[in-house]
Every structure is written in structure tokens, then in C-alpha cells.
Amino acid sequence: MAEAKEPNPEFTRKVVEAGGKTVNLCFQCGTCTGSCPSGRQTAFRVRKVVRRAQLGFEEDVLPSDDLWLCTTCYTCYERCPRGVEIVDIIMALRNMAVRKGYMAEPHRKVAELISKTGHLVSLRDEDKALRKKLGLLETPPTVFSDPKALEEVKKISALCGFDKLVTGGK
Amino acid sequence: MTKYAFFLGCIMPLRYPGIESSTRQVLESLGVELEDMKGASCCPAPGVMRSFDQMYWMSVGARNLAIAERMGMDILTICNGCFDTLFEVAHKLNHDPELRKKVNKILKDATGMEYNGTVNVRHFVELIYKDIGVEAVRAKAKGGKNLKAAVHYGCHFLKPSNIKKIDDAERPHVFDDIVEAAGMTSVPYKDKGTCCGAGGGVRARTPDVALKMTKENLDNMKAAGAEVIVDCCPFCHLQYDVGQMQLKEYHTPVLHLSQLLGLAFGMDKEKLGLEVHQTKVNL
Numbered sequence: 020m021a022e023a024k025e026p027n028p029e030f031t032r033k034v035v036e037a038g039g040k041t042v043n044l045c046f047q048c049g050t051c052t053g054s055c056p057s058g059r060q061t062a063f064r065v066r067k068v069v070r071r072a073q074l075g076f077e078e079d080v081l082p083s084d085d086l087w088l089c090t091t092c093y094t095c096y097e098r099c100p101r102g103v104e105i106v107d108i109i110m111a112l113r114n115m116a117v118r119k120g121y122m123a124e125p126h127r128k129v130a131e132l133i134s135k136t137g138h139l140v141s142l143r144d145e146d147k148a149l150r151k152k153l154g155l156l157e158t159p160p161t162v163f164s165d166p167k168a169l170e171e172v173k174k175i176s177a178l179c180g181f182d183k184l185v186t187g188g189k
Numbered sequence: 190m191t192k193y194a195f196f197l198g199c200i201m202p203l204r205y206p207g208i209e210s211s212t213r214q215v216l217e218s219l220g221v222e223l224e225d226m227k228g229a230s231c232c233p234a235p236g237v238m239r240s241f242d243q244m245y246w247m248s249v250g251a252r253n254l255a256i257a258e259r260m261g262m263d264i265l266t267i268c269n270g271c272f273d274t275l276f277e278v279a280h281k282l283n284h285d286p287e288l289r290k291k292v293n294k295i296l297k298d299a300t301g302m303e304y305n306g307t308v309n310v311r312h313f314v315e316l317i318y319k320d321i322g323v324e325a326v327r328a329k330a331k332g333g334k335n336l337k338a339a340v341h342y343g344c345h346f347l348k349p350s351n352i353k354k355i356d357d358a359e360r361p362h363v364f365d366d367i368v369e370a371a372g373m374t375s376v377p378y379k380d381k382g383t384c385c386g387a388g389g390g391v392r393a394r395t396p397d398v399a400l401k402m403t404k405e406n407l408d409n410m411k412a413a414g415a416e417v418i419v420d421c422c423p424f425c426h427l428q429y430d431v432g433q434m435q436l437k438e439y440h441t442p443v444l445h446l447s448q449l450l451g452l453a454f455g456m457d458k459e460k461l462g463l464e465v466h467q468t469k470v471n472l
Contacts, residue, residue: 035418038243057391060401065310087399090391091236092384093348097358106349113240122241125393129237137230139237140199146206148444153210153462161204168228172249177243 026076034072037115038110044101046070051095051105063088065095065105072108081116087123097107117184130185137162191320193265193311194257195223196275199231200423201268207462209422211447212267212313214456218329219321223265226256232274235345236389239274247288248295249332250278255302263309265316267447269422270388273345276310276415280352310344314421315355315447318363323370323411324451333372333453334472339415339441340365341429342373343422344384358382367446368419371453378413380406385420387428403432407439417472418443442470 045066052058053065063085071080080086086109095105116122120131129171133139138161147157162169176182201208216223230249231238239246253275257264266272282289283306293303317326342364350358360384365375386392386402407429417456418441420426426445433439444452445465451461452472463470 031305032211041240056386056402056405057398057453059405061398087240087394089392090344090384090386090388090399090402091239091389092344093358094344094382094384096349104349110239110243114243117241123394126237126241126390129390129393130241132232133231133238137232138203139234140203142203146203149462149465150202151207151416153460155202155206159197161197161202162228168230170250171228171300174232175248175252176245176294178295178299179242179248181242182247184242187408 024074024076027077028073030077031073033073033115034108034111037111039072039104039111041102041104042069042072042108045073045103046101048100050098050100054094056092056094057088061088065089069103069105071126072112080112081119082121086112086116118124121181123185127185134173134176134182134185137169191220192222192224192262194260194262195270196226196229196232196253196264196266198266198268198271198423200427205423205426205445205462205465207465208267208397208426208447210460210462211445211451211456214460215447215450215454217324218240218454219317221321224260224262226253226260229253229256232271234270235277236270237393240390244292244295246274246374247278247292248299249279250274251282251292251304252300252302253383255296255300255304257308258304259302263311265311265313267313267445268424269312269343269345270424272310272312276353279306279310280306282306282432289361312421314346314364314367317367323366324368326370330371330450330453332455336373336416336472337376337414338368338373338456339378339410339418340368340381340414341385341418341420341425343420343425344388346421358431364421364446367450371449373417373419373449376413376415379409381409385425385428387421387424392428399428400415400432400435403428404436407433407436407441410441411439412433415441417441419449420444420447421446423455430466430468442466442472444470
């Protein structure tokens, strides 16, 4: 028989501090899992993620792929009879996972794009051509057309240590 | 004329610029003036970027809010993701003075600006419903076709509803009312209100899972006889438009509300940018 794991209140406290302040209110009714569109297609069970966070099972929750199957649709958050802010808990856990180096390659690429360009989508020649045809400015009047503005966004990235998260440089 | 700071975001101006030109034309005809937010960036996206680092997410969001504040205007967005980030960041900073101090320190060091909490963040759909009214839409929508529309609210327009307070998150009506005022019939369908599948970084990391969610919604829309899908978010728009092409056996045209209103108001079809849609729009 597998040995029961010891709860780790220290980790739970960190989750609360990172923004999951309602984690201890959960009484495991499963309304969240029953409402979850992602769980309908996969083995993702949001109730279990909350339980693991509550018990402080860091090693079960932070490296887990499940953590990244939530679309942040807020259906569980809306329906929770205990007012558990489930999406905020998922966000807190994901932030902690990323700090530990758990970031999937496609996500790292997305983060790299915003780090370099200030946008999550690239500006291609065909986009410029279509914008022109529609009577819009060829280059959107955003950081794309203002290098000084882009520098500001990059500075924020450096001040938050976000640039290091992206490159994996810890 | 009411004036708003127009927040562009990423997907609209770069992948569906027709939504941008439609929004500009439709709002002008409804008496709303838009001014560009020069130097704005990604909102940043509430799914992926907030998942990675909330302090970065809030600080870049606060920079965008500060740009509008400097313009002395409220923000208008046509995207649920941008709406969620800008609305939530403004809400957090307005209600947590300690957090505002922290974020403003980063913002000031990086940009010289601070955010003082004076900007309201508005979504295209609720702006039309509350400030312009469905009757004004009805009066202009002379060219509206009566098609069966599957209205897709997406997630972050109404939710979290405890802070957004726009409509009932389980049984909303504001978006359907506008679509019907534009001449269409909004059909009820199973599990209406379910996520398109793309959010939260799921489309980027596990596109197959995202597509399964999309397929279930498409099946439910099809079963209800939907002839067109109407969305109010470029990311949901992309997921349904590209998703149907990937799934192959689905061909229901996808319109953002701005494009639907453009058609109904009799605007030049060429300026609605429908030719970049991967699922053909022949309406």
C-alpha cells in the first residue's frame, strides 16, 4: 500500500500569497470539474488541482501538464458554491511553475515574441498589404511604429525579470 | 460625439484587419469617435501572459491604461482578451493601493508615467447595448439578412461577472439583442456560453485539445441549424475560422459583430476584410 503523503502547509501559504487566497475554502464538491469544458475532452480534473494546492503537494501540481489544460473560461469560478476563485489559484500555480522552469516550448516562443516585439502576433508583408487595401495605416500605430515605446515595454520586462524567464536564464 | 481611445491589441490589426476597419466605420456611423493609442502594446493576453508572470502582466497592462489616461479618454476594445486584461488590471489597481504603488514604481521607472485610476474600460458589445442602444442599431440595419445566428459570447466579455457586472453570465442577452436588431435570428443551442477552446494558453500548447472543444461547440451550433457564427472576440473568431478549416467538414461563416453590423448597415463589403477568412463567407 502506498504511504499517505504529508500535507505541506508552507506551499499552501505560498499559493495564497501568489494570489490563490481562497484556496482553503474549497470543500471538494466537484462543481468545477462538472462545469469544465476542458475536462470534458481530457483527463484534466480541476477539483484535483485545487485539492493538491490545498494540501501543499507541490511536486504533484507544479510539474503537471494538467495545470495547463485550463482555458481560464471562468465557468467553475462563476458556479463555485464556496466562492473559490479557481482561476486565480490556477494563475498563482502557473506563475510558480514558470519560476521553477516549467514552461512548454510553444509558450516560451509566445513569451519571446512579446518580449522582442511588444505584440503576440507578428507583422507580415501580407498584413501590411491588406491593411493598406482596407484604408488602415500599413503598420498599426502601436509599438510596431514607435521604437521608443517598445523600449518602455522591454524595460518593464527587465524590471519584472520576465526577460530572464523567457530565455530560461535563472 | 463621444470619443474613445481605441485599443487595437494583436489579432485584430494583424490577422483580421477587416474587424478593425468594420469597427471604425460602424462606430463612426453610430456617432462614436475613435482615437488611436499611439505606442500601445499587447494588452498583454490574460491567458498566456498572466499565466507566466502576473506582475509583468499588470505592469504592461497599466502602461496601456496610462496611455489612455494621458489622452484623457476611456478605452474601447473589440476583443474579450484585451477587455479582460485591461478591465481586471484597472480593477485590481483601483482596489488595492499597495499593489498600485508596486506597479506604479515599475511603470514610472520604465516609462516615466503612472496610472492614477481614471480610465474606464469598455467592450464594443456593451458600449453598443448600453450607450447607443439596440433601437439605434435597428434603425440603421436596413440591409440586415435574416439568417440563423449562433451567437458566441466567449468567456472574458462577461466573466468574472462579480467585477464586470454586464449581464447574467449563465443566461446573457445583450449580445443576442444586438444581433437580432441587425436583422438576424439568434438561435438557442446546447451549451451556449461554452469556451471556444483557445484560451488560457491551451491553443498554443495543446492545439488538439482546443480543437476538440471547438468541435463540440460547432456540432451544437450545427444541430441548431446555425447559418452563421457571430463572435465578439478576435481570438474566438480565429479559433472558429481556422478551426473549421482544420476540421474540414464544417463550413459555417464566422463574423465578428463589427463585420455583421457593417453588412447590415450596407457598408462596402470590400472594406470588411472578409476575404482573409479561411472559412469562406458568402453572405
